[in-house]
Amino acid sequence: MKKILLTGGVTMALLACIVSQRTIAQIRRAVPKKSMAAELPLDPAVRTGKLPNGLTYYIRHNEEPKNRVVFYLANKAGSILESNEQQGLAHFLEHMNFNGTKHFPKSDLVNYLQKTGVRFGADLNAYTSFDETVYQLPLPSDDPEILSQGIQIMRDWAQDATLDLDEINKERGVILEEKRLGKGAQDRMQRQYWPVVLNQSRYASRLPIGTDSVLKWFKPETIRSFYKDWYRPNLQALIVVGDIDVNEMEKSILKKFSDLKNPKNERSRTQYSIPLTGKNQFLTVTDKEMTSTVLQIIIKHPGLGLKSAGDFRQSTIRQLFNFMMNERITDLQRQANPPFISGGMGIGELLGGLDQFSVFVNANPGQLEKGLKAIWRETDRIKKLGFTQGELNRAKQSYLSKMEAGVKESKKTNSDSYVNEYLQYFLKGTASPGIQFEYTLLKKSLPGINLSDLNNLAKAQIKTNDRDILIMAPDKDKVSLPDEKKVLTWMSQVEQEKQSQYQNVVIGQPLLTTKPKSGRIMSVITDSLLNLTTIQFANHVKVILKPTDFKDNQILFSSSTPGGSSLYSDSDYESASNAAGIISSFGAGNYNPIQLNNFLTGKQFGVQMQMSERTTGVSGSAVPAELENALELLYAYYTQPRKDKDLFAGLIAKSKASLENRANSSVSVFQDTVYAVLGNHNIRRSGPSISKIDQISLDRAYDIYKERFGNASGSTFTFVGNFDVKAIQPLLLKYIGGLPAMDSVTPAKDLNINIPEGNYEKKVFKGTEDKATVLLVWSGKFKYSQSNRYTMDALKEVLTIRLLERLREEESGVYTPSASVNVAKLPQERFSLIVNFGCAPSNVDKLIQSTLDEVTKLITDGPQQVNINKWRSEMLRLRETEVRTNEWWLGYISGQVQNEEKLTIPGVNTTLINAVTPNDVKKIAEKYLDGHNLIKLILLPEHVISQ
Missing domain, CATH: 3.30.830.10 (Metalloenzyme, LuxS/M16 peptidase-like)
Incomplete structure (x- = not known):
């Protein structure tokens, strides 16, 4: 392989002189000191500095994964900086950096990286947003030449794109095709409501994909002008995280990037924002291909940011707030007669320095009033009566539990997680003090957060100004959609209702109705080469154990039993194929879905039942400390399923509602055609429909579920993760060795459903x-x-x-x-x-x-x-x-x-x-x-x- 020189000899000599006059330590100290005592410190595990030309760098050693490194080049330059003649060129420029740079002309860059094992699109990638453009490059770090070339690639991306005329003209068609892929109902509607939601700000007219006219006809000097103005070191950061020597990497960065130049008479980088007008706005948009009616309420607020200890406390309150609101909406959707197909509410970022409190409802056909009133009733109740202590306790428990799980896994954190943190630190100033620091801060602040903090936040967020109401619906429903006055009347009617306090579901009984009886181990076989242990139980269930040290706080498991839906007739197919999802949605053991959800709050495990054409089984995960809880739930799903006619009726109604306008969507119609043709028009391969939902029988689905999961004979369970083989065996003996078995295994049938032959x-x-x-x-x-x-x-x-x-x-x-x-x-x-x-x-x-x-x-x-x-x-x-x-x-x-x-x-x-x-x-x-x-x-x- 030909070695590409990093720089010319003269340049190297000049850089050596520069570095000798200004030591690395001095450059590190050039990073501005934090002026506010309350601001959170940057994680000391990351090496950071700023070169004389303004380029910032972040370097961290991390061995997850081993022998790998991730490079990111961040530019505080996105579509918001484009002139009218440049609309779409920030994104176009991102493409051009893959189509020729100083040391990698034309397609040499992609070709070279593919030879090193980097996948274009999957590994090698970039994105352009309103305010930034970011390039990512994961590389092997165990090959010095590849590592050196990686640094050269980042340097080329920073300021050495060739912007060759022929390459520009070829790329026009590619980007127009990318733009074409995004066209459809959502894009057409967004272009109508975007200016309203963004208060006619610059963001509304600077979508990163740009305009057809600019992309087709812009002159090369126009994109070169954007490149010269905005790709400059005082707007750039290099982030390097991986299995590398931090000191050597820092030296390489100093040598490679110190010669970057800022333009003379550089343009000011305006920080654009979206103004708050205090006004309320209402907009209805419809489209022929829209498949449902969605109403969204967006209430805008100044952005919070996350820089200080005070911000961290407010952010924690918001996280708890969102968790509790989500729990209430989830309970609404678990009712026997759900008032909408889906809904949600929460606080999050918007754009241009704004945050939003957003409420949305995806309504059942013809029931927009019912859906809106249901979700606004919960919103109004939160504003008037606040949350309960029980809700707050569960939210705190869940939040702390997730943080503790993260701390336990911190030594095995993937490099991508660190890169993303430092990226947000550079782009937005979002604090990145490290998970241990955050955990300590959380333990100090969490006990002092009380109901008044949450209730005050609710009152502040659910305000009556700076509020947009947006309705999106199919064209055919246009004449029946409410106007602003009608929607406000619905909301007012809800607000005039007498609200009762939310009732917490108190669980006073165990999950299992009956405790499992331990089974017997028939044999234990070890495979030292693969580090596997295979246990055969007396109930004809096999367990394969693979202990690992890849993650400190993770155990994954799954199982498969031969059979599946192939064992049932076409008339039973819909009941069989949906049995696992439907029956497990009713809860298990003594717990209905709401009780089960409360039981799971704060716990770090999950279990999902599944049935395919050829197998029946389960998949799940748990932190080691909660493996028994996971196995208990697994046992409950297998042996103590629930049957609920009311919940079934609600589930069927919601499923039908979601398919009401499916034929409006060109994507769905084509997808259904693909299913039908490739499935040789077999009923088991066709797309979803209301008629197929009508074929689902609760009684039959329940019986099939009990048949498949009530006989564990022939099952093979696999456990992989951080566990001790001997210590785990008593749990397996109790919950898996004790599963019911009938000493018979029915293999899957070959239904002979294949893609048809011929052209x-x-x-x-x-x-x-x-x-x-x-x-x-x-x-x-x-x-x-x-x-x-x-x-x-x-x-x-x-x-x-x-x-x-x-x-x-x-x-x-x-x-x-x-x-x-x-x-x-x-x-x-x-x-x-x-x-x-x-x-x-x-x-x-x-x-x-x-x-x-x-x-x-x-x-x-x-x-x-x-x-x-x-x-x-x-x-x-x-x-x-x-x-x-x-x-x-x-x-x-x-x-x-x-x-x-x-x-x-x-x-x-x-x-x-x-x-x-x-x-x-x-x-x-x-x-x-x-x-x-x-x-x-x-x-x-x-x-x-x-x-």
């Missing part, structure tokens, strides 16, 4: 926007093996690389083409490869042909070795980190069990990855992409029909 094309004409969606699907029988799996994955990746190069970079016809692959061993050995992209309707045929041309090249010529190397680097680098996570091991063990495959050490898979060659990919492309089984599914706007 087929289906066009769907729906929607008004000038955009298309294309899905190309190859499928068929597959020779399943680990080797073939990796070769097929390599095929998918090299095809993705070529589609990015051709459809995006060369033809400027798409934004993000993607290829995905799925291979299955059971019930049949089959595969599917799907290519997906959005584009202009006029380009559909051309881009499909380009895609097929690239597939043909893979068949006739095979992939280039360089692209195989990129795939291999990505896979191996990804494998290095993922095998150090509990999530990967849980998924791997569970997957191997369900596929009836042996468990092997990760090194075996690494050998298979290294063995894949271009010829292997060529052969598998020849075999499976021969064009005999290709389905083309295309979504086009309605106006294309007449063309």
